[in-house]
Amino acid sequence: MATLRDIRRRIRSVESTQKITRAMKLVAAAKLRRAQERILAARPYAVKMAELLGGLVSRAEGEAHPLLVRRPPARRRLVIVTADKGLCGAFNSNILRASLAFLRERGDTSVTLVVVGKKARDFYRRRPWEIKSEMLGFFDRLAYSHAQELAGGLMQEYLSGEVDEVHLVYNEFRSVAVQRVKREQLLPIEAAAGAGGSAEAAGDYIYEPSPEAILAALLPRHVTTQVYRALMESVAGEYGARMTAMEAATKNAKEMIGVLTIQYNKARQERITKELLDIVGGAEALRQSVEA
Numbered sequence: 001m002a003t004l005r006d007i008r009r010r011i012r013s014v015e016s017t018q019k020i021t022r023a024m025k026l027v028a029a030a031k032l033r034r035a036q037e038r039i040l041a042a043r044p045y046a047v048k049m050a051e052l053l054g055g056l057v058s059r060a061e062g063e064a065h066p067l068l069v070r071r072p073p074a075r076r077r078l079v080i081v082t083a084d085k086g087l088c089g090a091f092n093s094n095i096l097r098a099s100l101a102f103l104r105e106r107g108d109t110s111v112t113l114v115v116v117g118k119k120a121r122d123f124y125r126r127r128p129w130e131i132k133s134e135m136l137g138f139f140d141r142l143a144y145s146h147a148q149e150l151a152g153g154l155m156q157e158y159l160s161g162e163v164d165e166v167h168l169v170y171n172e173f174r175s176v177a178v179q180r181v182k183r184e185q186l187l188p189i190e191a192a193a194g195a196g197g198s199a200e201a202a203g204d205y206i207y208e209p210s211p212e213a214i215l216a217a218l219l220p221r222h223v224t225t226q227v228y229r230a231l232m233e234s235v236a237g238e239y240g241a242r243m244t245a246m247e248a249a250t251k252n253a254k255e256m257i258g259v260l261t262i263q264y265n266k267a268r269q270e271r272i273t274k275e276l277l278d279i280v281g282g283a284e285a286l287r288q289s290v291e292a
Contacts, residue, residue, distance in 0.1 A: 015253075
């Protein structure tokens with residue numbers, strides 16, 4: 001049976017944990033506010049860019065730009081976006097589970113990886129798939145330049161023929177408590193992206209100076225924008241997931257403190273009762289010895 005000292009030690013330990021989880025919740029809430037504002041501001045631009053490219057690509061020939069050329073997908077590249085840290089519920093495990101399902105669907109280890117975040121790096125470091133590159137430790141200072149670096153490397157590898165397809169898997173921010181795993185084909189750029197599949201949506205365009213020049217300017221920017229949006233979605237989702245997880249942990253700690261406090265009071269009452277019984281028993285024995 002636990003002693004009073006043991007119970008007091010456990011209560012102090014849980015109280016210390018509760019202070020940490022409460023502080024982490026407040027930090028995540030402050031960061032989430034900024035990240036949420038950024039992603040809500042960036043989404044309309046990314047969506048409109050996808051709609052515009054959907055119309056242009058649906059009208060363009062496959063040879064109009066190298067990023068539109070389709071090849072047999074013998075060599076695929078999967079970009080996996082996770083967090084650098086844990087303590088954010090199922091945020092990382094959902095991404096890793098979805099990426100692992102994608103890899104196992106292919107039935108071999110020919111798919112190569114680009115891992116963004118330490119959790120993905122640590123997970124796939126012990127598995128048979130080859131990690132071609134990694135990006136770590138930049139989410140707290142995420143900038144457009146990080147998306148340019150990542151997207152630029154992927155486009156260069158696609159144009160050089162090193163890979164035939166590039167897929168992207170990340171958590172899309174829906175609300176503080178909800179993140180949805182999303183997988184997109186980044187390269188080659190799909191003609192139906194945002195075009196809605198209708199001729200009216202595609203429309204007729206007068207190109208100035210030329211379709212090739214316009215696509216050459218817009219397609220790389222489109223890829224970079226989609227990568228930047230995925231990174232911002234992941235950052236906002238991570239903070240939301242961590243805030244929710246730390247709120248639940250703080251609540252659980254409070255409940256545990258209540259249970260331990262009741263246990264402590266009961267043990268203390270039992271100890272006091274035992275001491276009183278010992279005193280009464282001793283007094284009775286003394287009285288009997290005096291009378292004898």
